[in-house]
Amino acid sequence: MTTATPIPIKIYPRLTSGRFNTVRVLLVALTQLVFFGLPWLMWNHRQAVWLDLANHRFFVFGATFWPQDLVYLSALLMVCAFGLFLWTTLAGRLWCGYACPQTVYTQIMLWIERLVEGDRKARMKRDAGPATFERTARRTLKHTLMIAFSLWTGFTLTGYFTPIRELLHALPTFDFGPWEGFWILFYAAFTWILAGMLREKVCTHMCPYARFQGVMFDNDTLIVSYDSRRGEPRGARRKDDGATARGDCIDCGICVQVCPTGIDIRQGLQYECIGCAACIDACDQVMDKISAPRGLIRYTTESALQGHYPESEIKRRMMRPRVLVYSGILLTIFAGSIAGWAMHTNIKMDVMRDRSYLTRQTDDGLLENSYILRLTNTSETPRVYSLSAEGLPGLKLVGDQTTVKLGPTATETIAVRLQASPDEVPKGSHTVWVLVRAAGDAAPVLREKTRFFGD
Ligand code: SF4
Ligand code: SF4
Structure with missing residues (x-):
């Protein structure tokens, strides 16, 4: 530049x-x-x-x-x-x-x-x-x-x-x-x-x-350029000019007058150029008036302008390593997002363990841990879900609500307890899962991991 x-x-x-x-x-x-x-x-x-x-x-x-x-x-x-x-x-x-x-x-x-x-x-x-x-x-x-x-x-x-x-x-x-x-x-x-x-x-x-x-520019990037080889020497045309005495630029200045950033594209690529092509439109009209071919200012590449390849090659030169890398990244993000969205469920759940105590024993002699579940129906249709748990032999989920009705985009917070026999649960902390099933479905739509503490 x-x-x-x-x-x-x-x-x-x-x-x-x-x-x-x-x-x-x-x-x-x-x-x-x-x-x-x-x-x-x-x-x-x-x-x-x-x-x-x-x-x-x-x-x-x-x-x-x-x-x-x-x-x-x-x-x-x-x-x-x-x-x-x-x-x-x-x-x-x-x-x-x-x-x-x-x-x-x-x-x-x-x-x-x-x-x-x-x-x-x-x-x-x-x-x-x-x-x-x-x-x-x-x-x-x-x-x-x-x-x-x-x-x-x-x-x-x-x-x-x-x-x-x-x-x-x-x-x-x-x-x-x-x-x-x-x-x-x-x-x-x-x-x-x-x-x-x-x-x-x-x-x-x-x-x-x-x-x-x-x-991000290289010599094959399409830019608004003035063709100085064709345009120079610039100047107003006179009747006594020889056929090749002057270039096609008549130095009318209209390309500068239309430029929203006020620059003269004939001085080469400048960072102020926003690529709006107003100067191309303006110069094309001037070329029409003087019966010269359009395109004295045009979209082209640095290499084409310097004569390294003909302008007809520009399209073919678009496929270069940098372009392929960016395209590959874009395709990967697109594919990943579409696949993720296609597989997403309409229910979201946060499982929060009651941290006020680790475990307690019920009157029936079972070990019990308490949890707060926050369930959100992310769809705009009312839905019914049933809750259960797995991860330890005989583990069961109990509470006032083991079946939850959720309105459109509604969130519900409920308290549940997980219970298991002390004979089946070794001491220490164990990974267990809370399962959510849509009404009538055998397979869970969601499994959220949490911890269960033995005695
Ligand atoms: S509009 Fe075209 S002819 Fe007029 S000064 Fe600009 S480049 Fe030259
Ligand atoms: S492309 Fe737009 S901003 Fe760039 S020189 Fe031409 S008129 Fe000015």
Whole structure:
């Protein structure tokens, strides 16, 4: 990567259009449709996606995740991390340019800015001129709309944690709980400051990914590049130029004007480049106008650009050791998570031994240990389970409840005792299991290990 281009204090990105811009607009629309729409979907008479922190459970459509399912959250985080590594190795900062929330929200804030303050030229002219009532009024309106949008994002994000319909009922009177009120305001301020005010500065100065993504690049990574062999020597075309006197770059500067981070891609790859391809769209339009082939700025690899292989080879070069390792890790995590989820049971149980005494003798002369069982039905269907024990000859489980009825996603705490004959239990501590069977099933659905103390 080359040294950074000096970045102007305030950037006024010029509006661009083209195929990559269309993809970006569609992605903004899709991600926002999902983000704003998901909390309103219902499933089984409750919010389809509800991260119910208060009761330690996450609902995602038909699946319910409990603290014991933390492994799936870890798997999800690993998939995100390795997915990003894989994506970056293959296609550079495509994530930053198209799907990162900072890019998406900055794009939305820029649309609001253009709507209220006009295009790039009008904004630059107004900002350079004297402070007028019109300028103040437009700025006030712009920030009012940005803050309103930010509040809506804060409200929606909080709606993933507190049912959004409850929040909506509280909205007219602002009768939110203290945490709900805090998070709505906090996330709104976060969105407004980062996307509305700081914008590209977050990508260039605050985002750690911009700093370490370079180590994931190699010469076969797809990056936005300027073809200097074709473009140089640059300069405006004149009628008296010879056919080969100049390269295809007419030095119009439009690729710099459309860049959201204000850099000049013709100076080589820079860490400020978020790979948004706005400069590709802009330059392609310039090439169309001067009847030159498109692609003076394009997605390509360092090796192809240096002529080590033709551009048609790029796809074939994608399969390289690093890509295969990341893909293998991702496939393993996927397969493990799916297999684990397919085998998981709808009942969870914690067995806690009563530590106030080790063992006691019943009136019948049996050795007895006491336990507290916490049973959770993780499904949304009522279920009935029977309890028993094994691990020592003649071991039996007794208590007021050896058959438990559990409502949907209900948790029940019950006291049970394990009893065994002193003739069958040697002194000391022994491993035993508490078994849970679904009504009518012979095989247990769950076996939890605990200790039984002999005399
Ligand atoms: S848009 Fe294309 S032609 Fe214009 S300055 Fe940039 S690279 Fe050169
Ligand atoms: S140089 Fe091109 S791809 Fe990189 S951030 Fe600027 S406009 Fe986007």
